[in-house]
Amino acid sequence: NSPFVHLPPDTQKMDEELILHRVKMLKGTLKKGEEVVAEVDKPRRKAISRAHTATHLLQAVLREILGTTVKQSGSLVDEDRLRFDFTYFSAITRHELRKITLLLNEKIREVLPVMVEETTLDEAHQRGAIALFETKYEERVRLVNVGEFSKEVCGGTHLSNLGEIGLMRIISETSIASGVRRIEALVGEKALKQGEEKENLLKTIATKLGTSEDGILARLQEKEERLQNQDRELKKWQEKSVNLKITKMLEEAEEIGGVKVVSGKWDNLSAEMLREVAEKLKAKLKKGIVVLASVSPNKAFLVAASTQESLSADKIIREVSRLAGGSGGGRWDFAQGGTSESLKVSPALEKLSLIVSQLLHKNR
Numbered sequence: 001n002s003p004f005v006h007l008p009p010d011t012q013k014m015d016e017e018l019i020l021h022r023v024k025m026l027k028g029t030l031k032k033g034e035e036v037v038a039e040v041d042k043p044r045r046k047a048i049s050r051a052h053t054a055t056h057l058l059q060a061v062l063r064e065i066l067g068t069t070v071k072q073s074g075s076l077v078d079e080d081r082l083r084f085d086f087t088y089f090s091a092i093t094r095h096e097l098r099k100i101t102l103l104l105n106e107k108i109r110e111v112l113p114v115m116v117e118e119t120t121l122d123e124a125h126q127r128g129a130i131a132l133f134e135t136k137y138e139e140r141v142r143l144v145n146v147g148e149f150s151k152e153v154c155g156g157t158h159l160s161n162l163g164e165i166g167l168m169r170i171i172s173e174t175s176i177a178s179g180v181r182r183i184e185a186l187v188g189e190k191a192l193k194q195g196e197e198k199e200n201l202l203k204t205i206a207t208k209l210g211t212s213e214d215g216i217l218a219r220l221q222e223k224e225e226r227l228q229n230q231d232r233e234l235k236k237w238q239e240k241s242v243n244l245k246i247t248k249m250l251e252e253a254e255e256i257g258g259v260k261v262v263s264g265k266w267d268n269l270s271a272e273m274l275r276e277v278a279e280k281l282k283a284k285l286k287k288g289i290v291v292l293a294s295v296s297p298n299k300a301f302l303v304a305a306s307t308q309e310s311l312s313a314d315k316i317i318r319e320v321s322r323l324a325g326g327s328g329g330g331r332w333d334f335a336q337g338g339t340s341e342s343l344k345v346s347p348a349l350e351k352l353s354l355i356v357s358q359l360l361h362k363n364r
Contacts, residue, residue, distance in 0.1 A: 045157060047079035050188045053114055053146070053159045054104075054168055055082050058183065059130065060150035061103045062086060065096060072132060073180055077156070080190035089179045097173055104168045111163035112147035119143050124153050167191040238269070242277055250284060254353055257360045259311060260288030263349045269294040271301050275336070278305040289313070291320055291352050293345050300345045302328060302337045309333075310363045311356070319355050323348035 010022040021038075030036070055075055062070045066088060074085035092100075124131065124143045131137065131153040144154045146162065159165065169191040172184045186194050202213050209219045245264065253262045262281050266274070274294045281290045282305040290305045302321055304313040313335040321328035321337030324344040328337020339345065 044079055047188060048077055049157045049159050050080055050165050051077045051082040052154075052156045053162065054165050054185065054187045055084055056144060056146055056150050056152050056154070056158075057104060057107055057162060057165070057168075058082070058084050058100075058185065059086070059152070060146065061100055061107070062088075062183075065099050065103065066092070072130075080188040081184075081186055083182060083184050085176060085180055085182045087179055088181050091175070092173055092181065097170065101168075101170055104170075107146075107149060108162045108165045108168060110147075111161050112149060113161050114158050115145045116158060117143050117145070121153070124151075127151060129153050167195070169194060238273065242266075242269075242273065246277065246281060246284075249281065253288070256353060256356050258287060259356060259360065260285050261353055261356050262288060262290045263292065263352050265293045265295060265345060265349060267294070268296050271336075274301060274303055275334075278303045278334075281305070282307060289316060289352075289356055291316060291349065293324075293349060295342045295345055297342060298340060300324065300326075300339050300342045302326075302339070302345070304328075304330075304335045304337075306333055311359060315359065316352075316355055320348050320352060323351055 012020040012022070014020050055077055059070070059072055069087065069089075071087045072084070073087055074083075076083040118140055119127075120139060121131070121137050121141050124141055127143070129143055129151040131141075137153065141153045142155050144150075144152050144158055166188045168185055168187045170183055170185045171194070172182075174182050176182045185191075202216065206213045206216055209216060209223075211219045245266075249262050249264050253260045255261070262285070269277075271294065274292055278290050278292050281292075282288070285307055288307055289311050291302065292304075293300050293302045302317060302324070304317040304320070306313040306316070309332045312332040314330050314332055317328040317330060317335040317337045321339060324337075324339040324347075325341035326337055326339025328335060330336055
């Protein structure tokens with residue numbers, strides 16, 4: 001029935017000899033004056049140490065490959081995971097990222113020793129150690145040496161050599177502010193697990209594509225080419241179908257006061273194609289107005305094209321879109337609108353002749 005407590009990462013240094021730990025009781029009770037035994041979570045500390053030492057290695061590698069303008073601007077160290085923010089004023093290329101990854105793991109394989117010593121801050125600077133300039137240090141500091149490759153002033157936990165990291169994988173590299181970039185990486189068991197997950201994913205993809213892992217790219221290129229051919233054939237068929245419908249629409253166009261009124265509706269026609277059709281119809285009219293719609297189950301896209309300013313496409317599309325439960329607008333010669341109430345489109349288009357008549361009457 002011994003009490004058991006959990007130590008969250010909440011500690012406070014009271015003075016040189018006293019550190020306060022804020023704890024959460026999981027079971028049992030504690031009385032004032034009772035002694036407790038503190039045990040380090042060794043696997044967790046080891047995983048954090050791997051990430052921490054890897055962070056030192058990463059900064060040294062970045063300075064080696066990208067230049068000494070690289071300076072740490074923030075970091076997060078977790079169990080076999082790290083995040084490192086640094087100053088750099090250009091995008092990092094894929095080639096550079098590959099060189100960084102290769103050098104990281106090359107240094108890990110060299111099993112460089114990690115030596116920690118106490119020295120003065122001035123001595124550390126004289127020996128070329130990196131320190132965070134915004135941090136206030138005591139006169140005596142801990143200097144962490146990774147062979148002759150890295151020297152940093154640091155008070156954290158570390159490995160005894162780089163070989164204990166095992167493996168390091170960069171999982172992302174992004175810009176987080178002007179002149180500041182961020183690298184996230186996995187080390188140790190998490191890096192190994194991610195590699196296994198990616199390998200399993202590749203095997204699954206290869207199986208789905210009916211090929212080997214080496215043949216995935218070729219099979220995807222083959223499928224992409226087939227889809228592009230299908231898209232081209234579909235576009236040809238659509239254009240043929242549209243041209244036939246254009247001819248029919250012109251034949252059935254209503255004439256009001258010397259103005260040709262053309263309207264039509266398609267299912268799932270692209271916005272680009274709908275605009276193109278409207279312009280083709282307009283070009284065939286000496287004096288007229290064209291209003292078209294492309295309808296899908298949850299939305300509709302509408303366009304209007306006019307041959308003269310007195311028959312404003314803007315005014316017409318606004319009214320048709322309003323009747324269809326949506327909105328629209330544009331120029332006098334071309335305008336567009338939309339609605340989420342597809343079922344209202346046909347009734348709205350049926351009112352087009354009336355809208356044109358009213359507009360012509362106002363312009364007399």
